[in-house]
Amino acid sequence: MATDRSTAFDFGGTDPSTFRCPDCAATAPSTSVPYDSLGYAVCPECSYTTGLETEGTTREHGIDV
Numbered sequence: 160m161a162t163d164r165s166t167a168f169d170f171g172g173t174d175p176s177t178f179r180c181p182d183c184a185a186t187a188p189s190t191s192v193p194y195d196s197l198g199y200a201v202c203p204e205c206s207y208t209t210g211l212e213t214e215g216t217t218r219e220h221g222i223d224v
Contacts, residue, residue, distance in 0.1 A: 182207035 178192040178200060179185075185204035193201045199210030 178202075180205060180207050181209075 176189045178187050178189045180202040183202060183205040185202055187203050189200075192203060195201050195208055195210055197210050199208045201208045
């Protein structure tokens, strides 16, 4: 069965190769985004990472633990 590859996908108004920070909404080309030692993307604007939370990073983002 043939697949219709002309179907548009909704990427939220950004190019699919664009990093978008969930914390500060900054966008950057995904090839320019640094990664931490565990391989998680780090926002170039606010240093937000989706990696494992530590007491310091949770406090920075207003999360009480």
